[in-house]
Each structure stands twice: as C-alpha cells, then as structure tokens.
Amino acid sequence: MSASDFFLNVSIWRVICVGVIGTLAVGNLAWMMRRRGVRDGFTRKLNHFGLSILSAAMLFGLPDEIFVPTSIATSLCVIIIYAWSSLSKNQYIAAVIASNVRDRDLPNGNFFVFLPLVSGQLTTYTALAIVNPLYAKIAFCAMGLGDGLAEPIGMRFGKRQYTVKDVFWRVRNTKSIEGSSAVFAVSFAACGIGLILSSSVDVVTTLALSLGFALTMTGVEATAPRGMDNMLIVGTGAAFLHFLAG
Incomplete structure (x- = not known):
C-alpha cells in the first residue's frame, strides 16, 4: 500500500x-x-x-x-x-x-501515564505490521479489556493479594488473585472468540490455544514492570499466536 x-x-x-x-x-x-x-x-x-x-x-x-x-x-x-x-x-x-494520574505515581504521574500509552501503541503498530492483524486485535483485547479490568476488580473484590518483585523499578507491586482472574477470563474469551470467528483452526486447537494464551497473558500482566504492561501484553500475546497458531 x-x-x-x-x-x-x-x-x-x-x-x-x-x-x-x-x-x-x-x-x-x-x-x-x-x-x-x-x-x-x-x-x-x-x-x-x-x-x-x-x-x-x-x-x-x-x-x-x-x-x-x-x-x-x-x-x-x-x-x-x-x-x-x-x-x-x-x-x-x-x-x-x-x-x-495515580497518587502512588507522584511526582512522576505524567510519566507513568505516557509510558504505557506510547509504548503500548507502538507495540500495537508493530504487531499489526508484522503478524496477522487478527492476532494483534486479540492481544489488544487482552491488554485493553483484561488489564483494564484487573486493577478495579482487584481493588473492589481483591481478598487474596500477593506481591511481585518489579526488577526494573526495584519495588514490589501488589496484585490479587481476583484481578489476575479477570485477565485470564478476558484473554481466554478474546482468543477463543477471535479464532472461532476467523475459522482458522478447529475447536480443540482453539481451546488449547486460548488456554495457553490466557495463562501467558495472566503471567505477563502479573510480572510486568510498572508502566510496561501494555507493551508486554500486546507484544507477547501477538507473538504467542503468531508462532503457535500460524
């Protein structure tokens, strides 16, 4: 073009x-x-x-x-x-x-708004250019909807919390089983629906890929350094589907 x-x-x-x-x-x-x-x-x-x-x-x-x-x-x-x-x-x-801007990100609040915004968008552009656009769309849904629900659900319903070491910023990030479950559920649904609508693979393969994708996205969201989750979810998700779904 x-x-x-x-x-x-x-x-x-x-x-x-x-x-x-x-x-x-x-x-x-x-x-x-x-x-x-x-x-x-x-x-x-x-x-x-x-x-x-x-x-x-x-x-x-x-x-x-x-x-x-x-x-x-x-x-x-x-x-x-x-x-x-x-x-x-x-x-x-x-x-x-x-x-x-979140209070816990001050005095660098704007930085932690633009870091995930810009890096996530650039990764999405790259995925759209390199892999099947369907895979970029599915990864975007895992990031936009799954990660978008994780924190609010964790804050509202999170009773079982855990902490993960942030190796980049050298702090510990607090997560919850409930928030991580939201990432898993949305990622599984997005992958399954996307693959079914595209009719690219059979039902058993779709379920297996959706399960693997959801587990991967949940792990990435839980362990990503602060501000880098958008980029890592989209990039890892698109790469996962590219190499395993073909």
Missing part, C-alpha cells in the same frame, strides 16, 4: 469519534468521578477500559486495509490529545491527564 493509499483508507469520522470525542468524554467522566471521591485506580482504568471498548466497537469490524491505517491514525490522535491535556490550563482538556 502506497502512502497516498494509506491516508485515503483512514476513516476520518471514526478517528474523530474515538480519538477526540471518546478521549475527552471518557476523561472528563473519569475526572468527575475522581472529584467525587472515586479512587484513582478506578478512574485511570475507566480511561483505559472505556477507550479500548470504544476502539474495538468502532474499528474491529473494518477490513484490514481500512482497519490498520484507521487504528494507527486513532492512536496518534489519542496521544496528541493526551499531550495537549498535559500542557493545557483548560479544565476540560486537563481533565484527561488528571483522571489518569
């Missing part, structure tokens, strides 16, 4: 709906909840989960030749909005970043 064809295949209205309207709407909703006392882990993941759901609903049904350029354009738009938000004094624009 030439550069001109790439840009011509971008669905502009979808980019605006997800990248501009969606980002600002979800960010302001999350900030309103934050100001009313909702914990920062919930509001941060509302942004993560909400944009992932909106992206999947608006983009995943498109043919690959439209899906890929539109997804990339949408991701770039989201990053631009977040960058604008980090500099803006307008309360509605600034709310996007404010609703994403």
Whole structure:
C-alpha cells in the first residue's frame, strides 16, 4: 500500500469519534468521578477500559486495509490529545491527564501515564505490521479489556493479594488473585472468540490455544514492570499466536 493509499483508507469520522470525542468524554467522566471521591485506580482504568471498548466497537469490524491505517491514525490522535491535556490550563482538556494520574505515581504521574500509552501503541503498530492483524486485535483485547479490568476488580473484590518483585523499578507491586482472574477470563474469551470467528483452526486447537494464551497473558500482566504492561501484553500475546497458531 502506497502512502497516498494509506491516508485515503483512514476513516476520518471514526478517528474523530474515538480519538477526540471518546478521549475527552471518557476523561472528563473519569475526572468527575475522581472529584467525587472515586479512587484513582478506578478512574485511570475507566480511561483505559472505556477507550479500548470504544476502539474495538468502532474499528474491529473494518477490513484490514481500512482497519490498520484507521487504528494507527486513532492512536496518534489519542496521544496528541493526551499531550495537549498535559500542557493545557483548560479544565476540560486537563481533565484527561488528571483522571489518569495515580497518587502512588507522584511526582512522576505524567510519566507513568505516557509510558504505557506510547509504548503500548507502538507495540500495537508493530504487531499489526508484522503478524496477522487478527492476532494483534486479540492481544489488544487482552491488554485493553483484561488489564483494564484487573486493577478495579482487584481493588473492589481483591481478598487474596500477593506481591511481585518489579526488577526494573526495584519495588514490589501488589496484585490479587481476583484481578489476575479477570485477565485470564478476558484473554481466554478474546482468543477463543477471535479464532472461532476467523475459522482458522478447529475447536480443540482453539481451546488449547486460548488456554495457553490466557495463562501467558495472566503471567505477563502479573510480572510486568510498572508502566510496561501494555507493551508486554500486546507484544507477547501477538507473538504467542503468531508462532503457535500460524
């Protein structure tokens, strides 16, 4: 595909709906909840989960030749909005970043917003370019929906907690069995549904791949260094399916 064809295949209205309207709407909703006392882990993941759901609903049904350029354009738009938000004094624009920053990440709150955002998007672009786009979509769902639910579920229902050493930042990250179970369930469902709809493998193989994929994604989410989980989930998930599903 030439550069001109790439840009011509971008669905502009979808980019605006997800990248501009969606980002600002979800960010302001999350900030309103934050100001009313909702914990920062919930509001941060509302942004993560909400944009992932909106992206999947608006983009995943498109043919690959439209899906890929539109997804990339949408991701770039989201990053631009977040960058604008980090500099803006307008309360509605600034709310996007404010609703994403966790108190435990201060004084480097913005850094821990942009690190997973940018690294996750770049890894998604790479996966879309290198492997079957279906595998990138499944890995994106594990990251966007599974990881997006893990922290809120862990905070609300997490009774069985455990800690994992973060070898990169040299701290210990607290996880929960309940949160990790959410990653497993969503990853298993995303892989199974994606493979079944594509009719690429038989039922037994689909179940085996889905189980292996879900276990892998759960392990990656649990052990990933802070801020690097988006990148590692998408990259590992896409690679897993590429090498094992063919």
